[in-house]
Amino acid sequence: MQREKIMQTLCNIVEQSTVEPIDIENITEDTTIGELGFDSLSVLDLVYDMQQAFGLDFEVQELVTINAVGELIDFLEEEMKG
Amino acid sequence: MKSHKPTFRHRIEYAAICFGIRLIQLLPPTKCRPLATMLGTIGFATMNRRRDIACSNVRLAAITNDETEVRRIARASMIHFIYVAIISLQAVGGKSPQHEIVEEIDPAAREVLADPDKGVILCSGHLGNWEAGLQAVAKQFPLLGIARRMNNPLVENLMAFRNHDNIEITPKHDQDAARLLRALAEGRNVGILFDQHAAGKRGVMVPFFGVPAATYTSPAMLHLTTKAPICFSTCVEIAPGQYRLRIDPPFVYTRTGDRKEDTTQILQALHSKLENAIREYPTQYLWAHRRWRNKDQSSESTP
Numbered sequence: 001m002q003r004e005k006i007m008q009t010l011c012n013i014v015e016q017s018t019v020e021p022i023d024i025e026n027i028t029e030d031t032t033i034g035e036l037g038f039d040s041l042s043v044l045d046l047v048y049d050m051q052q053a054f055g056l057d058f059e060v061q062e063l064v065t066i067n068a069v070g071e072l073i074d075f076l077e078e079e080m081k082g
Numbered sequence: 083m084k085s086h087k088p089t090f091r092h093r094i095e096y097a098a099i100c101f102g103i104r105l106i107q108l109l110p111p112t113k114c115r116p117l118a119t120m121l122g123t124i125g126f127a128t129m130n131r132r133r134d135i136a137c138s139n140v141r142l143a144a145i146t147n148d149e150t151e152v153r154r155i156a157r158a159s160m161i162h163f164i165y166v167a168i169i170s171l172q173a174v175g176g177k178s179p180q181h182e183i184v185e186e187i188d189p190a191a192r193e194v195l196a197d198p199d200k201g202v203i204l205c206s207g208h209l210g211n212w213e214a215g216l217q218a219v220a221k222q223f224p225l226l227g228i229a230r231r232m233n234n235p236l237v238e239n240l241m242a243f244r245n246h247d248n249i250e251i252t253p254k255h256d257q258d259a260a261r262l263l264r265a266l267a268e269g270r271n272v273g274i275l276f277d278q279h280a281a282g283k284r285g286v287m288v289p290f291f292g293v294p295a296a297t298y299t300s301p302a303m304l305h306l307t308t309k310a311p312i313c314f315s316t317c318v319e320i321a322p323g324q325y326r327l328r329i330d331p332p333f334v335y336t337r338t339g340d341r342k343e344d345t346t347q348i349l350q351a352l353h354s355k356l357e358n359a360i361r362e363y364p365t366q367y368l369w370a371h372r373r374w375r376n377k378d379q380s381s382e383s384t385p
Contacts, residue, residue, distance in 0.1 A: 019284065033259050040256035041284075043263075044303035045341070051307070052339055060308050061267030064260040 006073050009053055017045040029070030036069075054080065088236050096236035103240075106171045111180040114168045115322070122161030136160065136369035143291035143357075145364050158365035162319075170213045181211075181323045183218045188331040191313045195223040195329070201266035202332065203312045205301050207277040207356040208368035211325055215317025216273055218327050220249035226265040227251045227273040228300070254300075266310045274301045276352055279375050286342055287376075288349040291357055295374050302348035306337050312348070314355040318363045330355065 011024040020037030027036070038046055047060055056079050066072050088096070109117065126133050136156035146152060173179060187195075194202050204219065206212050216227055231253040232238040241251065252261060265272055277290070280298040287294040305312050311332035320326045333351070337344045360367045 019282075034257065038259045040252070040259055040261045041254065041298070041300045041303070043259040044300065044307050047263075047307040048303060048341055052341075059267075060263050064264040064267060066260075 003073060003077065006076055010069065010072065013046060013049040013053055017049050018042060027069060029068065029073065031069045032067050033072070050076070056080070088234070092234045092236050095234050099237060099240070103171050106168055115165055118165035118168055119161050122157065122164045125164065126157045126160050132160070132370045135372055139369040139373060142293050142374060145361070155364050156369055159367060159369045162366050163368055166211050166213065179214065181214060181325055183214065184320065184324060184326045186326060186328040188329055190331045191329045194311050194332050195271055198269040201269055201310055202271045203301055203304050203310050204271050204273045204315050205276050205312055205352050206273070206315045208275060208371060209316055209356065209359055210318030210363065210366045212275060212317060214325055215315060215327050216249065218317065219273070224270040225249045225273050226270050228254055230254050262304060263308060266304070266308050272304065276301050276349065277356060277373065279373055286346050286349065288346060288353055290353045290373065293374055294376065296376065297349050299345040299349070301352065302345035305335060305348060306344055309334070314352055316359045318359070318366055
């Protein structure tokens with residue numbers, strides 16, 4: 001999947017999962033996960049929806065060091081390559 | 083986000099609470115239960131709203147059809163929770179608990195709890211003495227407890243007494259988004275009280291004693307995303323000063339891909355276990371909590 005397509009899918013998921021209202025037009029690869037308005041519980045919805053949308057079954061501990069959207073896209077790209 | 087700078091009111095509250103705790107700490111252990119009985123009886127007679135909520139909840143749960151028994155259970159529940167609060171506050175000053183814990187931990191649960199590579203989601207309800215249960219678990223296994231942040235930041239700091247080498251309490255909605263995921267990945271177990279009303283769009287409706295109750299999805303979502311096993315746990319008083327810590331075998335749910343369906347199924351399984359435990363010890367459940375807010379409990383009154 002192309003990087004832009006991953007970004008678009010991610011933005012759609014974020015819009016559905018986040019509790020805080022967020023303008024997805026402002027999301028860039030430098031946006032941090034914290035800036036997306038997720039806390040320790042709402043982030044679980046994001047993870048679940050990512051696993052479903054991208055058809056991935058990754059170990060979530062690999063996500064804990066990710067800070068920015070760009071890093072998350074890198075991670076998803078790698079996972080999709082298998 | 084709310085400011086956590088203490089206000090004048092917070093300072094007054096804090097001073098009053100510290101004074102109360104100091105008095106409670108001076109209390110000999112043998113006087114804790116008589117004090118709780120006295121305060122609970124007075125509270126039941128005077129705190130009309132709490133009494134009405136407690137009685138209404140006992141009726142909704144269909145614990146009994148006898149109105150005298152409804153009131154007895156609601157009153158005993160109030161006394162029980164004042165007693166639990168008193169003995170918990172005695173621990174603030176470092177007083178050793180006077181109670182004994184009898185363990186009934188399933189061997190498979192013990193194995194996963196001790197696994198240093200993956201944590202367990204330990205789920206319990208507001209039954210018995212969950213605080214004593216939490217502390218007893220943490221003596222053997224590393225634990226991260228999730229608790230509501232206190233409105234008063236000074237009281238929040240006071241509650242940090244519960245943190246020690248093997249246990250840490252984290253606020254329910256921690257700004258560190260990866261905190262729970264990291265804890266489970268590091269082999270720490272996460273303790274959650276799941277029987278609380280979920281406000282807004284954060285919850286799903288789950289039958290509790292057959293009545294739909296808005297419930298936080300967090301234990302289920304943690305399980306679905308991390309695949310960490312879930313264990314149901316209770317810590318109830320089985321004799322004066324003697325508690326039984328029971329931890330059920332771990333269970334694993336296979337996701338269907340429908341988030342609402344998955345979370346509802348897991349939470350329903352947990353509520354079903356809690357219902358059974360409450361039926362066994364109805365006077366030790368926190369009936370005064372407005373669990374079914376979709377029902378207008380405040381308008382019902384107790385005859």
